[in-house]
Amino acid sequence: MRSYEPHVIEEKRQELWEQQHLFRVTENDGGEKYYLLEMFPYPSGRIHMGHVRNYSIGDVIARYKRMRGFNVLHPMGWDAFGMPAENAAIERGVHPAVWTHENIAYMRKQLKRLGFSYDWEREIATCDVAYYRWEQWMFLNMFEKGLVYRKSSPVNYCQRCQTVLANEQVEGGACWRCGEEVVQKELTQWFFAITKYADELYEYCDKLPGWPERVLNMQKNWIGKSYGVEVDFLMEDGTPLTIFTTRPDTLYGVTFMVLSPEHPLSTRLPAGTEHEQAVRAFVDKTRAQDKSFRAEIATQKEGVFTGKYVSNPLTGARVPIYVGNFVLMEYGTGAIMAVPAHDQRDFEFAKEYGLSVIATIMPADGTLDPATMEAAYEGDGKMANSGPFNGKHNREAIPGIIDYLEEKKIGRRMVNYRLRDWGISRQRYWGAPIPIIYCDDCGTVPVPFEDLPVVLPLDLKVTAVGKSPLAEDPEFYKVDCPICKKPARRETDTMDTFVESSWYFLKYACPDYDRGPLDSARVNYWMPVDQYIGGVEHAVLHLLYSRFFNRVLNELNLVDAREPFENLLTQGMVIKDGAKMSKSKGNVVDPDYMIKKYGADTARLFCLFASPPEKDLDWSDKGVEGCFRFLQRVWRLVAERLDDIKDTVSILEPAADDPDCVQLAYLIHKTVKKVTEDIDRFHLNTAIARIMELVNGVYKFIEKEKRDEDSKRLLRGAMETVIVLLFPFVPHITEELWEMLGLDIATIGQSWPRYNEKYIMEDRVLVVVQVNGKLRDRCEVERNIDQERLKDMAYSLDKVRKHIEGKTIVKTIIVPNKLVNIVVK
């Protein structure tokens, strides 16, 4: 008997696939299109287990969909620009390009060794000019449409990475990549106007039924849509101070106003008065603190009086204006109305500075006394001290108050978003150059389309942390102004690498196209992505950027789809010893080692079997061992009996009615049904469990096998079923076994087994008998047995009699073919 040698067969199969271009796909291949995409990796050097898991899940679906007749696009590429390449250059003197390409070469080899069915002819690397030149083209188009602009603003800056970070890229005050604390810095940089799409991106969250609730929730959370009103409070000189509030029902309780230190009025209001100095000092002090520091420290409310007042538009009350450290300039108008009775922050500020408190909303179970309140009441209730609205429920009063404000033209309905525009300038070398030229006379001039691409020069040395080498390379930045032809200077910042990953899924449709950014005919054939698979860590960043970018490209008529990803599966992390695998924790399992020890099939099988895709996967060396044992068991199942059944023609339905054969037939057909349903629901772990049960069943069958022709043919049918069902999970071993059985290798990946309904429903069923809902016995009866007969049988069971004797039967519930429940008193 041949023994199972994973390395030999895996490498052999992979070579064959490559020779035959087995996974090459075109639009003309027939069958309904199916675009399956897994998030492409950053070429960091080697594949890690998270990749193996992600791509194993994807490969099951790709192969399964092909077997079901779909025309499957399953591409792979490289998110090849980024910081680690530069760090490697600084630390080891390797050029980022060299480092990146070496890593790509190694990782490509690893992916091929894992046997994933990619159409490698569509491979792209985002650091290739052929790729990023079209990104520059997109940038210029966005510039023309006013979706790109430059402004100076306080930005998040990572000292270690020496570059700016977008809001989304700051995690709890630290850099998303290196964990360094982020500081605030005033810089001029380029922004994509993603906020113009805030509302659509938010509203479409409800139109993505194929996305996990969790991710949509995170995106909504991030976009942060809130409905409210802008209200003008008139100052004593008649000019308005405009604020935004979501609680117009508390307008009668306003006792002061607070401006952000960054608000232009903060310094203007007290100018030339006795308050000027104190306010200036406070503003300067607060502005010097960076955002994360302020958020932390400023739970302690601080502020200063400007000396000016406004009047409450509803009551006419005279209300003082303060500057406070807890008001953000970036949200709303940078100024707030303060209602200490009903807002905890305002309450704290009022206590600190002895400001008055007016309660206008009374809780259902009592009244509020401002003199004794210890915290703001933020709940709902009946309105008080609110003029004509007294006695009304606060939530019901809101529309009326807003109508009144709008009528008097002192307020208007407003929607506000938490989302900020996406800052894309990075003061780094290894990225796509921003195609802009600065001319002393003509100002900011976009590079003319015909001058694209702005090539990132490769003959530079990245030496030390500090300025980007582009800014120090006259060859690069010295350029003539496209308009006046006088000497000018190129932009030396490059684009955030999230820009590349915002449209790579479109490029896969036409990787060879070079006459324009995208070949729309092909793009529209494949788009949208039918199934996207990747880690949750990109729930906001990459997925939100891509949704935005796809909309822009849709408006540039490059793609018809408005949303890029129809269905999304977010897989969990790979955990070992209770922590995410990481070098620092020393709990990393190397895929190369796994392949060497067990082969790719075992590595893949374990990643798929150990837990359902969305959940975290607990790594277990013993569990891997178990998967390897299972594959050997499958191998033996075929290899041991090979001589005997080599020339047998398989059947899936026994000709005679031998009970063992019939039982096996039931098992075969049921397994096919269940595995099909499980894969359709992405329950890959239970799909594998079902196949294991089938294998166990086949072994049991062999034990008592009668060795007649019918049994032999059915046995072979069972083996073939095991192999085919297992194929999408472990393609190498199954192809080898298929071939050993003398079957045409071309057929295994092309058809998914069917089941016969006749063998799904057995003639005899096991019925459970309960008394008062407690299980007492079970009995096997023929399917669809007469209910009266079933009742009588149930009553006569010894174990049941014991529990009903001497009692009155109140009623008997029968669930056909499943259960009898006798209710007694």
Add this chain to the structure above:
RNA sequence: GCCUGGGUGGCGGAAUAGGUAGACGCAAGGGACUUAAAAUCCCUCGCUCCUCGCGAGUGUACGAGUUCGAUUCUCGUCCCAGGCACCA
């Protein structure tokens, strides 16, 4: 604090529609084969109690409720994970 998930054996995890809780795998224990070991195969395996049986009770974080029947539905409590967080 707010929003989303989630709490099931020693462990990873099952249980499409309210109907046998613990599939499948791992670990553990026992046995067969073997001179021995590995490999393989077979059996046992939630907890408690006892008269050790085709036995009784109990059990899906906790407490109520709906129901003939709840891991599943409703309400409340606790815990864990993730996201947001002076966003007005």
